[in-house]
Amino acid sequence: MTAPSTTPSTPPAPAPAPAPAPAPAPAPALAPASQPGGAEADWVRWPAEFAQLYQDTGYWREQTLDGLLREWAHRFGSATAVVAGSERISYAALDEAVDDLSAGLSALGVGPGDHLVVHLPNRAEFVTVLFALMRVGAIGVLALPAHRRVEIEHFARLAGAVGYVIADRHEGFDYRELAREVAGAVPSVRHVLVAGDPGAGSETAAPADAPAFTGLGELAAAGRAARRAAAAGGGNAGVAPPGRGPDDVALLLISGGTTGKPKLIPRTHRDYAYNARASAEVCGLTADDVYLAALPAAHNFPLACPGILGTFGVGGTVVLAAASSPDAVFDLIGRERVTVTAAVPPLAGLWVEAAGWEGPDTTSLRLLQVGGAKLDEGLARRITPALGARVQQVFGMAEGLLNFTRLDDPDEIVFTTQGRPLAEADELRVLDGSGHPVVAGQVGELWTRGPYTIRGYYRAAEHNSTVFSDDGFFRTGDLVRRLPTGHLVVEGRVKDVINRGGENVSAGELEEHLLTHPAIARAAVVGLPDPDVGEKVCAAVVPVAGGAAPRLKELKNYLRDRGLAHFMLPDRLAVVADFPYTAVGKIDKRELRRRLEE
Missing domain, CATH: 3.30.300.30 (ANL, C-terminal domain)
Structure with missing residues (x-):
């Protein structure tokens, strides 16, 4: 069944449903560990007929994310792309910085297909590293600042990471010590790249075969020098290598760890570009918007829903918040005239409470997105009176499917539902415990497929066979009710x-x-x-x-x-x-x- 939708968020060409969902029938068969024609060694591509349909209907475009950065730099030039602390970086300067760093990475031997765990807080280097890896054809594994040794070692082993990108310190934690532990435990890690001081940070001498710690600033400077030397000689350093196309993996997100250790989520250039572009349309983003990334930038929500990438796509400004406390956030909203930001419910509640006694200037804020967990109706009703912004509920997952309340939805819908699907091509099934469709309005488990929902986790064939049906539907584990309008009400989780x-x-x-x-x-x-x-x-x-x-x-x-x-x-x-x-x-x-x- 395709979720009804009255406000499509699609490219100009009208998009029919990608394929009719099977008629109500027995429980969907789960996919075998290996799917002929769909599975590769590491990740599962969309079947050819779906890929062609998503291209023909305009969901997918023949663009890479780093190629889009080039386009944005050309279109928006001197406009401010990123604000991080005292740094203000234009679109043109951001593209140059990415070229410098990508040339430095190439000189280190980092290239197409290599994986690096990116473990950075909200600072400018997160953006330059992300795009520089794409520009050399490498893949970033986006870890959250709160992750520690157990998770980072797991990500590095699973991805076969050749590098680990860290900050020197953040919120009192020395990531260089963690990097030593990870590099000692995961032999594939040959490079540790540090935003800030790459210095030793340890009383213990490093083993002779330990990877060198290289500052990102030093690496970018070396890349810049190499580019200038190449240009003087008539060459061109730092050019993206061939062989990484729009249908290749751009980055690996981290699953919520709902079944044992977290999984890696392969997002391709074209599916993630659509994710960000369509989200920006739903939120009405324009070049006048200032987006505050208050949540960790490596999370899907502030990265591409619409987040950083969606804001770049319209020429807006992204402000990276080093902390999400009310003091820090209110200061940035007032100083940078922030118009849009996103929070999880506890954080939104904290901001609402603090606004009552701090009296911050939030007059510029037009939209507060709340997602990551179900938003309590009572808190939803308090947001606009406290902060002046319209609230938007967002229910989604790093694996793909996104649901938004729309800007023109009635208040009752906004306060009491978790939104409706982003795309006309999002297909939803709400099934009972036996795998049969539930009666309309009843609670069931949500299954989905579509142009930006993955067909399998990365290097997880056995697990994929338990959570993806043989016709490509992803078993989300969320219990929902679907209203006649297509809006979903989240009722809980199936998984432990x-x-x-x-x-x-x-x-x-x-x-x-x-x-x-x-x-x-x-x-x-x-x-x-x-x-x-x-x-x-x-x-x-x-x-x-x-x-x-x-x-x-x-x-x-x-x-x-x-x-x-x-x-x-x-x-x-x-x-x-x-x-x-x-x-x-x-x-x-x-x-x-x-x-x-x-």
């Missing part, structure tokens, strides 16, 4: 995952780490309601016989030492004698949750 303030915490992954503690015999992780973050993480543990369970503070320190990100740490520890079990011997988490809530 906790949404803590927009961060997905995999219960299974955290349980694995808990069970390594010598004092814990059994463990179960559940989410409990919390007014501030939506769900808090509760670790229920059974101590080893005759022993005592660790205290919460001790347990957090233990997990932190194992390299877990701070959002993975439990908020509450419950010590129990035993767990309730289902008839088949599994821990009954529903009953456990009920007991813990009493």
Whole structure:
């Protein structure tokens, strides 16, 4: 079934649905681990007939993202593209900086098909690194600032990363120490590139075969010199190599880790360009807009929904916020005359509360997007009175499908739904537990496919066979109701995952780490309601016989030492004698949750 839509956000040519969804039928068959004609060694392309259809109907264009930057530099020239701290960078200067850095990367031997984990906070180097990697044909794996050793090593191993791009320090954390650990554990990592001071940062001497730490500024300067020398000799350094086209992977996003370790999400140049372009249209972005990236720029939401890329596409200005606190955000909104920004619900709530006592100047702000977790109706109604901006609910996923409330939707729709699909070509199924379509208006699991929804995770053939149907529908794990207007109301999750303030915490992954503690015999992780973050993480543990369970503070320190990100740490520890079990011997988490809530 194709979701009804009355306001298409498509390229000029009207776009029919890509292919009729199968008639209501038995449960969709899941894809085999290898799909003839669709699977490659690392990622799954769209079938040829769909690719042709998306091209013919204008969703996909023959452009690469780094090629688009060239076009934007030509069109918008001296207009300000990026504001980061004291830096103000024009479109033309940004393109030049990308050329310099790409020439430096090429001199290091970084080229087509190489992967580098990009682990940067919101600073100008995030943008230049992202585009410079594309320009040399390399692929950035976009990690979030909160990720730590466990996640970064996993990303680096899975991608076979040849490099790791970091800041020197951020919010008191020294990423250079982490880089040493990662490089020591993942032999493929040959380069560590540092925004800031690449200095040692350690009392311990590095092994002789450890990768050198190179400053991004130094690398860009070397690239600039190489380009000038080549130009003086009639050559051309820093030109994008052949062989990376619009249908190739541009970057790898990180999944929310809903089933064990996070997966890598391959986004191609043309599908991600559409993602950003159509999102900008839905938000009514123009060259007069100033977009504030208050969330981590490596996240899909502030990167391309419409975010940084969508703003660049219309010639607007992107302001990168180093912090998302009310003080920092309100200062930037007032000083830079920010018109659009995005937040997760807990952050939006914090801004609304702070506005009550700070009285900030938010008169320029016209639109606040809220997504990452379901927005409470009460908070949705308080945003405009507090901040003056219209609220837009966004329900989407890094794997693709995006749903937006529209700027002209009635208030009740905006306050009570999570939007409707971005594209006319987005196909949705809402299915019951047996895989059959639910009655209209009833709750079911959301399955989807479309021109910007992936057909498989990166290097995850076995997992893909469990979450993609044989006809290409992605099993999102979200429980939704669909209204006659096509708007969706999110009712929860099928998967064993906790949404803590927009961060997905995999219960299974955290349980694995808990069970390594010598004092814990059994463990179960559940989410409990919390007014501030939506769900808090509760670790229920059974101590080893005759022993005592660790205290919460001790347990957090233990997990932190194992390299877990701070959002993975439990908020509450419950010590129990035993767990309730289902008839088949599994821990009954529903009953456990009920007991813990009493």
